[in-house]
Amino acid sequence: MSDMQIPALVIDQLKKSYDGVDVVKSLSFTIESGEIFGLLGPNGAGKSTTINMVSGVTRIDTGSVQIFGHDNRQAYRITRCLTGVMHQEIVIDNFFTIDKALKMHAGYYGMKDDPAWRMLLIDRLGLGPHLHKVMFKLSGGLKRRFMIAKALIHKPRLLILDEPTAGVDIDLRLTLWDFVREINERGTTVLLTTHYLEEAEQMCGRLAIMNHGELVALDSTKRLLSRLGGRQVTAQFDRQIETIPVELDPFHPVLTEEGRALRFALSEEVTTIDLLDKIRGLGLVVTEIETRPPNLEDVFLRLTGSINNVR
């Protein structure tokens, strides 16, 4: 089997619990080599725990993880060389400068420093002017850029990015995603989690959505979006609505804009006229109406019942 035919990551029946609470429940999915794969879910869904089990930071209760065909416990020295991880929390060693820390990090993976690769990472992530600053003097955004460079310094075949754009400005987000696409085109498989669903929609070929430690969806981004079918209709009213009338339940309503609007997910069989007739019948006055195709946020909301933690 050639390298490209071996799946980059196979997670099989993975379980983890803390103090009797199941955080990850029999999770199974496969990421093919060369994919950009998104793992989504609300806070506490078990995404980071899963990533930590894959990378070796968290012990696996039961189940297995295979990275390019190698078990990550039996052959951890190989799987860790094949994997680069950027953790969600900022993890740095305050004693060293960016330049020194990057050189050292390659050594942890048994690699001789490759100045050309190191300089490419430094250049593409805009770290050049800050190379000789010690870590604690860096801004949050720079620390995140450094963490991405650190995750890539040993040229991993599987790059794991856990919330890489959390709390960073739009410039860095765009730079980062461009770079991730470039790295992916060079052959690196990417597993990422993000709270920015729009980014996931644009970046990922396939998506897995977790909720309460379980997989609630796993499909290509296109198919996930088409799964809802129909369209989204948002109706604004002349007054605030405190509770959603039960008569509207068949239209899957969600209160938005602090109760001044309702968003509906209409199936293909239902027309907007049907909806407006029902609303008028309830004595509500619509002041504005907007129709659009469903996006990932709608899918996410439908599958997890939560949108509070995502943007």
Added chain:
Amino acid sequence: MSANSRPDNYIPGRPFLTLLHKEVRRFLRVSSQTIFTPIITASLYLFIFGATLGERISVLEGFNYAQFVIPGLILMGVINNSFANTASSLFMSRYLGNIVDLLVTPITPPQLILAYTIAAMIRGLSVGIVVWLVSTFFAGLPWDAPLTAIGMATMASLLFAQCGLVVAIYASSFDSLSMYTNFLILPLIYLGGVFYPISILPEPWGKLSHLNPMFYLIDGFRTAILGVGDLPLWLSFLVAGIMSALLFIWVVFLIGRGHRLSS
């Protein structure tokens, strides 16, 4: 890199050497705390016990008090600093969360332990050498068996470097880290015969002191330097060797399981 193996340019041993290099650089970067402060503290002891009391007291026949206390002070520097290096470095990594930088690398638990331990031994023995150099201004030592003395100092630093790793793993806060230091390590050192020969203690304190592992280290080191001591040298080496081996097994077990390092 082939997906079926480690990188083509993988250099075995490099992860270990990198971590060792990093650990040595870490304590050198803060050498004012890690090297010079212990030297100043030891120098103050030397001044008190060497320049002021050294000529006036004798607790061991044929030697003045300065000559008696200097081997103990050298070893105290070695032990304190070997312990402090691993304890603070590993605990800080746990506390700041950057231990995950090591957990995701191919470094094996024995490599991790050896890198931390050897770096701590380098710091401990460096402090010991400088304390000895400073002590030459106060009293000369006969150096009866120099290689044995070096061997005993090395054993002591090895043992307490690993002791520091155990403490770093079990400590849950800076408070508990200093509790281990203040309520376990320091009493063991001070009651282990740095400042007095155990043989002059009344019973039961003399016999109780034989339960203190520090006594074997300090007495062995002093015997190697002065040529006289309370215990045969082989016994000191045996106790130090057994304790080092047991601690190493314990640390390998803890770090191998990721105890309090991974969740």
